[in-house]
Amino acid sequence: MASLPNDMQRISEHVGRLASSDPTLSASPKTVSRQLVRAVLDGVTTASVLANGSDAINPNASSAVYVPRKARVIEVKFLPKGNATANASNYATGKLYRLHGNGAVGNVIATFDTRPTANGGVGNVAIATTVSATIDAAEESVAAGVWLAPVVAQVSSGVAFPAGSWSIAVEWEGVDTVPV
Secondary structure, three states: OOOOOHHHHHHHHHHHHHHOOOOOOOOOOHHHEEEEHHHHHHHEEOOOEEEOOOOOOOOOOOOOOEEEEEEEEEEEEEEEEEOOOOOOOOEEEEEEEEEOOOEEEEEEEEEOOOOOOHHHOOOOOOOOOEEOOOOOOOEEEOOOOOEEEEEEEEEOOOOOOOOOEEEEEEEEEEEEOOOO
16 A cells, blocks of 8 residues: 655745745744733722821832743833812822732832823723723733732822722733644
8 A cells, every 4th residue: 555645844845935935924834823812900009198198008018910931021001089179289100010939028019199181191090980001111020930010109198098898900921832
């Protein structure tokens, strides 16, 4: 009985010839691609900040969320459980920090503040209205095993800021796939 030709080898050689003549095709039929996986890390909360100037929340004391793989932070949102009035000099800030394994607080990944929009802030914060934080492009990448934690702080003593929930969207490379 005659042996059948190796179809996979023949297909591979044909694709290789096509790829060399067409720049839109991959140069190698064995190219490995990785799909990006997006995940939303919820369950992070912060308590309210009282209007006494000394009640800022320490990021190590707030809740945090674990990032299991090397990832890129693509969106950070805050959902307040109360209202806060915008003010150019008496305002609050919300920041998302990375926490290192040794408990040290790393750089700020994303931030927002309650200054008026004309001053670069988000303006008034209303109950159950989503506030989007600005992500620092230089800090958006996080290593595997990092914890992310929010902090809310006062710029002046007269501002109060409501408790709320944080939603952090990340993107990482998924399982390897090989085109057939």
